[in-house]
Structure formats: C-alpha cells, structure tokens
Amino acid sequence: MKTMGAVRLCAVLAVASVAGALLVHNQGSSTQASTPIPSATIEPSGIPAIAVPVSPHPWVIDYTWNLLSPNSPLISADQVKGYANSKKPPAEFAISRKPIRVDSITLETADQVKQIPGLASFTKSGGYPLYVVRVTGKFTLGGPAGFANTAQHAYDIIDAKTGNLLTTGFDP
C-alpha cells in the first residue's frame, strides 16, 4: 500500500509539475506576445564629441570646445590648431599623413545640411543648429571590397546643442 501511495503521490506531483510548467510557459509566451512592439525607432544621437569639456582625452576635438563655449564666438578655420585627435589628420580614412586643412566652420540649420549630397534623410530637421566643419586632405574611403576609392574633401557634422559628432562625409 505504501508503494502504491508513493506511486500515486509521484504521479500527482509529476502531473502538477507538468501543468505548472505549461502554465508558466504559456504565461511567458502570452506576456511576450502581448508586449507591443514599439513603432518608435532610435534617433541617431552620435558619439559624444566632448563628453567633458576640460577632459584631456585625446579624442577631444580642439575646436569643438571653442564652438560650444557660451562665451566664445564661432572661431574661424584659421584659428583651428588641431583637429580630431590633436593635430593629426582624421586618418581613419587618410592615406597620407600630411595634415589636413580646415576649410570652413559654419553654423547651419538641419534643413541646410539636408542639401548636402547623401544627407537628404538626415534625422535632424528644420532649424536645428549644426556645426559643419569642412576639411581638405587625401582620404581613402571605407566601403565594401572593390569600392576602394579616394576623396579630397571631407566634413564633420556636429550637433551644436550637445557637441555630439553625428556624421562624417566624403566627397570627390
């Protein structure tokens, strides 16, 4: 009798466990299924160009601090003493170690930036302020194999409110 009792107990426990597991599983599935898939997407926020203004981090772009300092006027290109990693070219695409030349630094609206080739879908819009830094150098372009090419002009687009570097572009 004890053996039969034990068998019954085990059977009941097993059935209850299976039922419980199925219940938990179904609840999990139902929770997942009922969770709405957000239709929102993330707006590209860019990398922080100046996380800490006084930081000695080597990636601080020298001019950016000046651009964003509330008491500092927009500096001109010839005032730029260093660029992206301090006095070295933005050589992630560079094929020569010759210094690049900063041609211009302008404060533009997002709608103006959208006129640049390839930036029609730029995520900022309207009058949102952006700094556009145009440089000249010799750059080799990233891309799929077989597309390696060079460019002489490049630009960085920096969020004028946050200092975030949003986009880098290259033109022939």
Added chain:
Amino acid sequence: MRIARVLVVAVLGFCFLGIIPVNGFRLDRPQQRLGYAHRTRPCSSAPCRQSAEVALAAARAETTFVNRRATDAQSLPARNVAGYSCHDAGDVGHCYAITAATGASYGFLAADVSTVALNAQDQAFIDDEMWLIDAKCCWIEAGFMSNHTIATKNPLYFWAQGVGNHVVVSYFGGLDATQYGRPAHIQLDGNNGTFHALIVPPGSNAAFSSGDVTIRMSPNAVNLGQELSGTNGSHAPRALFTRIRVGALAPGRPPDSKFKITIASPPTGGWLVVPGQSREPVFYTECC
C-alpha cells in the same frame, strides 16, 4: 513505480530544456529587454516602421546565441601581426574577411552579430558589419566599429551609404561593454530606391534606425564580415554572425552554398557551421 520515475525525469528534463550546449555556444532563454536610454521618435513612413518592426521582432526571437568565445577571446592576447598594408599611399585599400553572395536581386540582409571589444590603433578602424550592394554604383552598410581617431571608450554602432565617390558615415552611439558576447541584431533592407539600416543592441527593446534613405540602386550583392584599415596594432576578438537571413524581401532565408569567402588578411574568418546543413549557419571573424 517505473511510470512515476519516467514522469519525474520528464518533468526535470522539461525544466532544463532551456540550456543546450551546442559547439561552444549556448541557447539562452530570452532575457528581459531593457529600455534604451536614447531619445526615440517614430519613423516618418510606413516602410520605415515596417522595417523597424521586422528588426525588433527578429531581435526578440525565442532564443539568442550567446558568444561564449567572444568573452573568452577578450582575455586572449592579440596575435600582434607585425604590420600590414590595409591602406597606404598606394591606394591598396582596406583588408577584409567576408562572405559574399552575388547573382541575384537582394533587398534584405539581417544577422545577429555578437558584440565584441574591437580595438583599433594606428589612426585606423576595424569593424564587423554587413553590406547591401549594387556593384555598379552604390551600397548601404551597418555594423559596429572601433575608430582610433575618434577613440571613444567602446566601439560605435554606425551605418553608412556610398553613392559613387560620396560616402556618408553616421554614428548611432556606443556599445555597452556589459553586453559583450551578446548579439546585436543588424538589418539592411529596402527596394525601389528607399533603404533602411537598423541595429537593435543587445538588451534593447528599440532599434537604431537610419530612417528612409534614398539610394537609386538595385542591390545585386551582399557581404558580411570584417573590414580593417591601417597598418598595425588593431585587434578584434572573435565575432559570430548567426541567424543570417538574406533575400529579396523580409524575412529572407538562411545563406546557401553560393556564399563565398574572401580573405584579405590579417582579418580572418570562415564558417563554423557551413550553409546547407540542418543547423543555422555560423560565420566568424577575428583579427590581428
């Protein structure tokens, strides 16, 4: 008594079904996906929303590969390849470890790519990414990179487009180091001149999106793998490309034997599980 034992064993087995070792990978139960601390905004068009929903649904799939090797690899020393020519004054171009397919019309490419601690040196970059390509003119790409020149603490998610000699690279934000080894879902899709690049970071319930990107192209090739620029010092732990899907439209299908591997070292890569088997193909890259 025997029946009871069988039932108990079955119950215990059922409870442990979520953990199945497979070739060094592990199939994990879905993790609770945390909100992502970036501002969000709705896509402005129906195709953009649909594209994001496909990416988010894929990222929320029942199981995800966890790249145990990525975590292990981070503790391994770099191979210290003594110099390489992955760009120089001779316009050599960059180096790659990719698998590619051509000869069809493509409008969809997606994969889970395990996030790893890429480390670029020498004013250069190294990345893991995917491309949707019209060999005549254009491409769109997305992935994550370490860029020495804009050396942030962690690698960056990015997407880029190329039209002729016009190339535009946009940055989505940094990888979360606490999620290394877990996959980001990366997706490229589009047709009729409108394309999208999307990335769902591990642990996120939202996607980075390029929005609608206008490129007048008809993709006839897809690539996925690693790109390296520079001449020395960069390092990339092993990254795994899993749940690869490719086709003219979502949801695509797994890669087939038409996918060929191209290696221009020092990046290296290959199939850990080759296409055409009953299991999901797995491609890997690592470098230097």
